[in-house]
Amino acid sequence: MSEILGMKFMKQALMRKVLYALAPIILASVYFFGWRSILLIAVSVLFGVLAEWAFKRRSKKPVTEAVFVTAVLYSLTLPPATPFWVAAVGIIFGVVFGKEAFGGFGRNVFNPALVGRAFVYVSFPKFLTTEWNVPASGFPGGFGTYLTPQVDALSTATPLITYRSSGLMAEYLDIAFGRVSGSLGETSAILIILAGIYLIYTKTASKETMGGVLLGYLAMSTIFFATGVSQVPNPLFGLFSGGLLFGTVFMATDPISSPKSNEAKWIYGILIGVVTVVIRGFALFAGGIMFAILIGNTFAPILDELVKYFKSQKTAKAQNGGEKIG
Template sequence: MKQAMMRKVLYSLLPIVCAGIYFFGLRVLALLIVVTLFACLTEWVFVRKTTHKITEAVLITAILFTLTLPPQTPYWIAIIGIIFGVLFGKMVFGGFGKNPFNPALVGRAFIYVNFPKFMTVEWTKPVDGLLGGFTTYLGQPIDAITQSTPMLIYRATGETAPIKDMLFGNIAGSIGETSALLIILMGIYLIYTKTAAKETIFSVLAGFLIMDSIFYFSGFQQVPNPIYGLLAGGILFGAVFMATDPISSPKTFQGRIVYGLLIGCITVIIRGFALFAGGIMFAILIGNTFAPILDEAVNAIKNRKKLPVKEGK
């Protein structure tokens, strides 16, 4: 089933996939192919006896899910994650257009909780050279916390990675979350083509910066400075590609503003005070649970304002 909006999202993800291969190796492509195959197979099992076909949305789910994984993620864990995400994040609710949660994040959260070692400890150094990972299967594994992801390094040592490396992607991390500059450029494309709701993106970032600034300038050492926090840990990727999912996010303008602010604030709290170094994944899933309520509240307020005022009141 062809979907114009999904295709634009697909176009925006292709450069990030290529960057993931460049930084971490051809294993990224192999992992993406395996994940996509099982994502399509899972959806096909549910639609094969109907007139419906596999949607383009499942391809987006597979790519997004893959981009949130560490490059070394075992194939079998990735398969379990995408099957769980498509099955329990989408198909059990009736398929495309009916899922209350982002399926890619449902799958990612499931394997994150059940297989934490593979999702939080085993990272990969970016590949050097002009052609980068296009000439190798996988970059060198990292065996020291001081060389891992920017947020893990900060939490363990208080040290910060170079801003330049985080902008261009020369850091360890999940496949699609390392290059802040590339994510920003793709976000501009999605906003320009009216594919992603700009109010959601900006409110997520605003909520994050406000809450992060409050804790940072109040002296909480476990919270990094706002700019560093914005470029590290996948907040940009989550704001641009995950929070803007048109199905699991609010439909009203005001609802999206509150939704985004909520996600941004919760991300900072989880990062600084919970066990998880990232936070954006769980923050978006929490935001998904509030999306219908926010729309109901906004519509109720609008309808109340439209009610005629009785004479004598």
């Protein structure tokens, strides 16, 4: 116990900026769904830190502050009523197999928060796909309750699930402000956009990656929608629904699991946006952005290598051309 209480943390200013950007979204999750949101986040943080500490203690290295970001991001992708034990299992899996198995911070191939989310999504689908809660409204909202009531019909489930089952679309103001059922941090489009602006302004997250995801998504969804593919909603509705913005701002921009060159970031982002539309329209998963980012993570290293290769080829041609002229 004394070892745990005396654990040291590696200071990472960049990670703290991400937490600052997440603070309003965390408060919004409490307003919409109740104080259980804070407990769910706290459980994820606790077990995420302990999982990383279990690996660091042998080498006597400090726990990274990045694990706090991983745990908070992971918990914000969970429905409000997710059992605490499911949240704990997921974050432990994400930290161990999405991060420490590759050698720890800076070496992971996949976004560890999404590794954990994908694991609980396929392992405990009942809690992640069918149990949603009604968003609170008015004053004091969720600040006056532990947990808001569960939805009583499919018509009041998340906007994308409702669209898939009935073709009905939520009101744009509701999905913009967050007055819809969904995961803790994915409902309020306005707060996520403001967070994205802050992260770009402070040079904490890549604007190229964000721009690529939005470009790829809007282009592909417009093509499908314009050609009459009924499974794909109009691009604007899809943009504000299903965690697309949250994934774009906070997950796709993870500096470790995404490409390093600006050109590769654009390609990477476009790939994620395109794959998101395809998964949403034709797979069993209503969201799509989670698996799209993990697929993008797979291609990130080779995209950097391809950009480097083409740049070297261009440089070589320019040099050869100069030699011939001389």
